[in-house]
Amino acid sequence: MQEIRVYDTTELYGEKGRFRVMEFNNQAIQGALDLNRPKRVVFEYPRAIIHLMEYNNSFFADVFAIGHGIGTIPGYFAEKRFKVAEINAEVVELSRRSFGYTLDNVEIGDGRQILEHEPANRYDYIILDAFTAKGTPQHLTSDGFFRMTRSKLHPQGSIIMNLMGKGGHDPLIGAIHTTLSGEYAYIKTFALRSGGAAGMLNILMMGSSRPIRYQARYLAGFTEIHPAPGYVIGDTCE
Template identity: 55%
Template sequence: MNHEISVYESTQLYGEIGKFRFLQFSDHAVQGAIDLNDPQRIVLEYPRAIIHMMKINQPLFNNVFVIGHGIGTIAGHFSDKRFSVAEIDEKVVELSRSFFGYLPNNVTVGDGRQLLENEDNHTLDYIILDAFTKKGTPFHFTTTDFFELTKQKLTCQGALFMNLMGKSRNDKLINAIHTTLKETYAYSKVFSLPAEKGTDIRNMVVIGSNKRIEFQPREMAGFIEIELSQGHIIRDHDSRRSL
């Protein structure tokens, strides 16, 4: 991979005083964080929101595929479940073990879409996409072909979670990803962290499923449900990389 990765510590997290350790890429995007005084605590909002929805939509889920390891927050939280994790950058895996205490031996280094193709059909309860480069979510994780692949691998009760970065208004790429997702899945929801302006970049969680998606607003770690505008359909052969 061509991005630099750094691990650093700080005494503040969102205004809270303490002792925190971060994994960060060269574009200043935080990929993971732990509270060194309470390592089991989940400090970032988006994994807390995803974990809530995983528990409420399929309380007995057992089989999860994750694309993008970071420090392994969600997979590490559910140590009693079967997680298969794909991570393109071997260095990220090494740092998660050395500095963030990631213990499970369930991470495979390679492209997440290619590794997902090797999974048995209709066996996964959840797929979590949490992959980023300097340009954002890699193109081949945003197309109709990819979403059809995820549907093929999920059980009929399963769901795809996507952690994205974008704007709640007039974001052509976010709108296109959601519109493309809806071509495959009967139900979808989009959640965003609040921002002062609709043009502010922030974490967004997008979910696709073929059954109704449940959530409790008070358990969403500050994420609120939003509506997006219609976008265009993204396909594998689409040559547009910057939308």
């Protein structure tokens, strides 16, 4: 299990203020709260995901999320029906105690296993925002997983993934894109052009059975990229 730290700081990525941060392994920040403006969505990737959700289906109601962090997106859409899968109970406890998460919608366990037991055609969106020290778990990017997600979505539903990679020429990002395209007719991929450690970029990937729309000015700095074709990720890939 990963080490989790919660701390307050007066500077976050060059911005001055009062912030409370949840961090894994002393380097991977999972969420941040602006203590001066608690309702503010601090990071770019949840702001971009929120735009994609609202712009592609303004009347959505049911969402399944894998990965909780501090609960930024479920908290933002508190009036919607979210079910959140989080493998680490300590993350959920800290989100309640230190970040003010109050919703009773989190189930502890592996997200894929929990989603497998959900009814077919139930969800408008599936959100994947799960990381280990090695990145997104492989069993959450495989052809079997994507096939299962499509069965749990409404016919017009979509999956949105928060990933890390080196852009359009990253072999793993290309593989995820190629694997996703085996199940979803339309895919859009976006990268935040501010490289982190070792040139890693924050990448969002969305799959849907219908064309995906967005307005660039509301994507919080993310721009569309076109990953190179890659291999198909199977459930037995190492």
